[in-house]
Amino acid sequence: MKHALSLKIGPATFRIGSAWRQPVEALAALYADYPAPSVEVADFTVRLEPAGPLRRWLRPSIFITGDHGLADAAPMSLSHGLLAAEMGMNLQMALGWRRHLLLHASSVEKDGRALVMTGESGSGKSTLAAQLGERGWRLMGDEFALLDLATGMVFPFPRLVSLKNRAIDVLAAEVREDRMGPLLAGTAKGDIRHLVPNGDAIRRMDKGAMPALLLFPRFGHQTDVRAVGQGEVFMRLTQASTNYVALGEPGFDALTHFVRNVPARAIDFSSGEEAIALVERLWEEPA
Amino acid sequence: MPPRYCQDSPDAIAACVLEDMALLYHRPSGQTHMVISPVPEILAALDNGAALTAGEVHAELARLYDLGAAEEAVPLVEAHLAELAALGLVRLA
């Protein structure tokens, strides 16, 4: 394709092709500090194509596809090209990755142990992970946690953090301006700005950690902490995994091992500061 | 004749016990089933490979557990067996 770029994020390499220059340039700028892929054979191909024969020039709109794609994916405006590229990579991981159990979860690490947070979009897991990543924790990822099938360790997938709406200002106040991507206004999910993970997160993106705590955060409720039964944890994690069924029995073994060994809590909070204090307290509590 | 049920094959199911339930991974279908008592016990009663009726499964279980009156318990066992057969976890012999 006319414009192309290769990226390595955690264990996965991507070859991204685009009919337009802008999305590739935006990616190159924000992923500038990531190590270049050491081999050029990519795990996945992502394609940003014109949504119709004339849509390369006329009201350009992007159809996101690649090795794996959704036939009915809605096209996106070229001004949201960076988001389209990120979604394209996420799509490949969600549909095609088989080397770990993929959990739709954020994760951070401290003292060699990982905290995994999962919940619906809007639960605050992404913002919370990004904030912890600026306060002494290592950000492992805001979207996917990769559970190793043999060792039970969690591995990072530290792509750009996708900050939405109110979370944008919260993080913009904490990090240097050059770590923030352009404002993408009016996307299907509202305003979005990407945050480049800090140097520690990028340098150690191949380093896994044993999971020590699982949280189900929920933003917008009065502070509360509840235990969650193993059966419910198992059910919620299968729903949060895009490849549990595809992995078959190794996925079953890895997930049951996780559920039986990692303590789980549901936490409610009404502000970021409250959530951070809660996480730090739970982290210090003996399991 | 009441229907007889048997296991599909001895290694068709991988089981994992959690605090509040058991998980069954069914190898031929790749499906995971979440079950609670008495389903694991019913499956265990078929472990020796025999084809049993609901009454015989009940008799087997009654040796180990207190199931209450047979006239109430046997239809329950029968319903569970029919459900398990529909899922493919046991077969009609």
Next chain:
Amino acid sequence: MSAPLLVRSLRDPGSVATLDAQGWNALIAAARAERLIGTLAFRIGKRTVPGAVRPILDDARLDADREARQALWEADRAAEALAGLDMPVVLLKGTAYAAAGLRAGQGRFIGDLDILVPREAMDPVEQALLHAGWEWVKDDPYDDAYYRQWMHELPPMIHAGRDRMIDVHHTVLPLTARQTPDAAAMIADAVPITNELCMLSPEDRICHAAAHLLADGDLAGGLRNLWDIYCLLDGVDAAALDERAARHGLRPHVRQAKRLAAALYGKGARLTAWDRIVAARLLARDGWGRERRKLLRFAFYLRSHWLRMPPAMLARHLFTKWRKGHRPV
């Protein structure tokens, strides 16, 4: 173009030794797009490949293994659901190849479960499947009527608990097609795989695959169908096949499929002008896995509908589809 590279690698897996990184990227993208990545992985086997390629091929093998297992389970469930009807359940396509351990099934992508049943049994089959947990996929009355009136199958059904589709065919081409394969003869001559399941005879397997490839479709995904045919031809008597194809009115299709299979995957063949156009359509994919030659593809889309339907019906069908936002490209 990467489809010729894919074809070469399937024909001669040793040839991948010469690929550079760009070559591998093109090959993998084409193989995924044509749903032949599992077959490719199987063909390459344990040959030395670059370190980054090995896990991609291993993943593809695992996916194919799981698909075969699930396909066999679906066949088992369908057989159980239809056990009371006292009729043969004939597996078609990928599930049949996997169940019988045929070479065409090695690493093959398997989508829906396809079965062939006698036309007069369609109603009881439909009832038995509904009773066993399958449901209609679409509730669009236009599509439903279209399927029932003109197609060679029930509207697709999906099993609510397992999320898997079944296509129940009573013949192998739509009723509107010009060729009329003898489905009753196909069922009568089916061969057993297990106690409950059978598949078409070796000759009929090829007739069916050729009909599917050349008389029924717009050739999308055709490289995989042609690979099936290439594998199925192995060991089949040419004269018996020709005779059987004639009986089904499919002789030109089977002969063309043989030429194309030999040209692309085998020792080569002399191609006609029309063969070359079909081959160009089959090979229209670039190094990013994109389909090329849009005009040629659209021509085949129109052709595939023209083959199946009288022109006025076609116009009506396309209009109804387009109004709902469906596009052929």
